[in-house]
Amino acid sequence: MRVFRDAGHLFRLAGLFAVGTLSFFIIRAFLVPRSFGEYGHYRGAAISEIAAHPIRFAGHQTCETCHTDVAQTKNSGKHAQVNCEACHGPLAKHADDPSIDPGKPDTAVLCVRCHAASAAKPKGFPQVDADQHSNGLPCQTCHQPHNPAIAAGGAK
Amino acid sequence: MPGVEGFMYPNEVSLYWSVLIVLYPFITGLVAGAFILASLARIFRVEAVKPTYRLALLTALAFLIVAPLPLQLHLGHPERSYEMYLTPHRSSAMAMFGFVYLWYLMAVLVVEIWLDFRADIVALSQSTTGWRRWMYLAMTLGSANVSPRALAIDERVGWLVTLIGVPSAFLLHGYVGFIFGSIKANPWWSSPLMPVVFIFSAMVSGIAAVMLLYMATTRLRRKLIDMRCVDTIAMYLFYIFIIDFSLEMLDLIHRIYEADESFRSLDFMVHTRLYFSQIVLQIFIGTLTPLVLLFLTQVMKLHEVVRKRIYAVAGSLALIGIFAMRWNVVIGGQLFSKSFLGYTTYKMALATREGLLVAIALTLLPLLILAVLVKILPPWPDAEHASIREAV
Numbered sequence: 001m002r003v004f005r006d007a008g009h010l011f012r013l014a015g016l017f018a019v020g021t022l023s024f025f026i027i028r029a030f031l032v033p034r035s036f037g038e039y040g041h042y043r044g045a046a047i048s049e050i051a052a053h054p055i056r057f058a059g060h061q062t063c064e065t066c067h068t069d070v071a072q073t074k075n076s077g078k079h080a081q082v083n084c085e086a087c088h089g090p091l092a093k094h095a096d097d098p099s100i101d102p103g104k105p106d107t108a109v110l111c112v113r114c115h116a117a118s119a120a121k122p123k124g125f126p127q128v129d130a131d132q133h134s135n136g137l138p139c140q141t142c143h144q145p146h147n148p149a150i151a152a153g154g155a156k
Numbered sequence: 157m158p159g160v161e162g163f164m165y166p167n168e169v170s171l172y173w174s175v176l177i178v179l180y181p182f183i184t185g186l187v188a189g190a191f192i193l194a195s196l197a198r199i200f201r202v203e204a205v206k207p208t209y210r211l212a213l214l215t216a217l218a219f220l221i222v223a224p225l226p227l228q229l230h231l232g233h234p235e236r237s238y239e240m241y242l243t244p245h246r247s248s249a250m251a252m253f254g255f256v257y258l259w260y261l262m263a264v265l266v267v268e269i270w271l272d273f274r275a276d277i278v279a280l281s282q283s284t285t286g287w288r289r290w291m292y293l294a295m296t297l298g299s300a301n302v303s304p305r306a307l308a309i310d311e312r313v314g315w316l317v318t319l320i321g322v323p324s325a326f327l328l329h330g331y332v333g334f335i336f337g338s339i340k341a342n343p344w345w346s347s348p349l350m351p352v353v354f355i356f357s358a359m360v361s362g363i364a365a366v367m368l369l370y371m372a373t374t375r376l377r378r379k380l381i382d383m384r385c386v387d388t389i390a391m392y393l394f395y396i397f398i399i400d401f402s403l404e405m406l407d408l409i410h411r412i413y414e415a416d417e418s419f420r421s422l423d424f425m426v427h428t429r430l431y432f433s434q435i436v437l438q439i440f441i442g443t444l445t446p447l448v449l450l451f452l453t454q455v456m457k458l459h460e461v462v463r464k465r466i467y468a469v470a471g472s473l474a475l476i477g478i479f480a481m482r483w484n485v486v487i488g489g490q491l492f493s494k495s496f497l498g499y500t501t502y503k504m505a506l507a508t509r510e511g512l513l514v515a516i517a518l519t520l521l522p523l524l525i526l527a528v529l530v531k532i533l534p535p536w537p538d539a540e541h542a543s544i545r546e547a548v
Contacts, residue, residue, distance in 0.1 A: 012299055013270070013297060
């Protein structure tokens with residue numbers, strides 16, 4: 001078979017491709033995690049791994065069991081729907097061991113995260129240009145963060 | 157906020173896609189264009205461009221090797237990018253591109269180069285010594301059969317590979333246009349014409365690049381430039397440039413006539429922030445000037461020296477124009493707000509992972525790779541190199 005002899009190099013090339021393709025599938029079998037595709041286009045085991053992470057948030061019900069006075073103030077004002085840890089950060093460690101002091105957030109930085117003026121926010125939402133509004137003073141000089149209306153108390 | 161004018165949504169202020177993402181379609185375009193020039197010689201049997209055939213193939217390979225690097229540098233976790241091959245998502249255009257890229261690199265370009273250079277590889281494996289001999293021996297895949305019948309089979313198979321390669325080249329660069337054209341949230345990009353415009357601009361840049369490389373390398377080697385060859389390349393460059401420019405104008409006229417809700421915002425952007433890169437650099441300097449220069453070479457009887465200079469200038473300007481086009485697409489598409497009420501600014505970094513210095517290095521890297529490739533596989537059409545093949 002002359003054709004086979006003269007095209008021998010092409011068969012070698014085809015063989016090289018076949019070896020390459022086969023190697024790809026062998027390597028793939030080793031590298032793709034076994035649980036991949038179990039529930040969707042991701043590693044199924046990732047769900048249990050993430051679930052095993054320690055809980056960082058205590059939840060507002062836990063906060064309110066001790067801080068009943070603060071909860072009352074908050075629930076009577078505009079921030080009633082804002083969760084404690086939205087401003088104070090995750091506090092599961094503090095809830096487990098109250099001797100761990102979580103520290104107080106800096107209101108000069110914290111409040112403008114939501115209340116900095118932006119044309120994209122609804123008109124009725126309280127928003128300020130912090131430099132002009134407070135001249136650099138922390139917000140809690142005038143506003144009580146748990147119930148921010150001036151009439152509700154001001155500085156605490 | 158510095159650099160911001162009017163209203164921008166918070167996630168629109170800084171650009172996500174930098175100069176490297178400009179470089180990426182530019183480099184991929186050069187690959188597709190260079191390959192299409194090579195296919196002119198092989199499929200369409202344009203004998204005049206034959207002296208550039210092998211150089212065009214090696215140029216395509218050099219640029220194709222570098223093409224994914226800008227993307228790798230852009231990624232937060234480049235070490236995970238191979239996972240795209242292991243677990244590709246069928247709804248991801250990027251994942252599918254990985255396979256188009258691999259197909260084009262391994263099944264088209266490398267095979268075609270191997271088939272075309274096989275006789276040279278066998279000859280070099282016999283005439284060289286030391287590690288070079290081992291390298292060439294490995295490249296022969298253990299077969300030294302360069303009988304006329306074997307070479308005739310190579311020729312036929314090579315022709316078939318090129319035939320498959322032309323739509324593959326279109327697919328490779330059409331995909332890059334598709335990536336932008338399919339982003340329906342961005343009116344600057346979202347257009348079904350995008351892949352077509354990208355393919356034709358790719359052909360312009362690739363043909364111009366190979367023409368310049370051929371002229372430069374021939375000069376460096378102190379050989380005579382084959383004027384019949386560069387005249388023919390310039391003619392094809394001129395015609396394809398006209399089609400490319402017409403398509404871009406068609407897109408522009410369509411946008412102006414349609415004048416949808418984004419039009420005023422985009423029109424303002426073209427007249428302000430993109431004025432230099434789009435109107436001056438892309439249209440006047442990078443498109444109309446080379447078109448006029450190439451037109452002159454087609455209608456006037458000019459001296460050889462003048463023609464060579466015109467081709468060098470027109471080719472360089474065409475490359476600048478196509479790069480500006482990529483810039484205007486990638487950067488321009490991120491400068492305006494989806495609210496159509498504001499504009500931001502792109503400030504290119506200098507010495508960062510996605511900065512200017514890296515972009516310059518990535519532009520020069522393919523030329524360095526090409527220099528190595530031509531050392532390993534000399535593509536020159538001269539008699540002394542042809543004699544190597546005949547000696548076998």
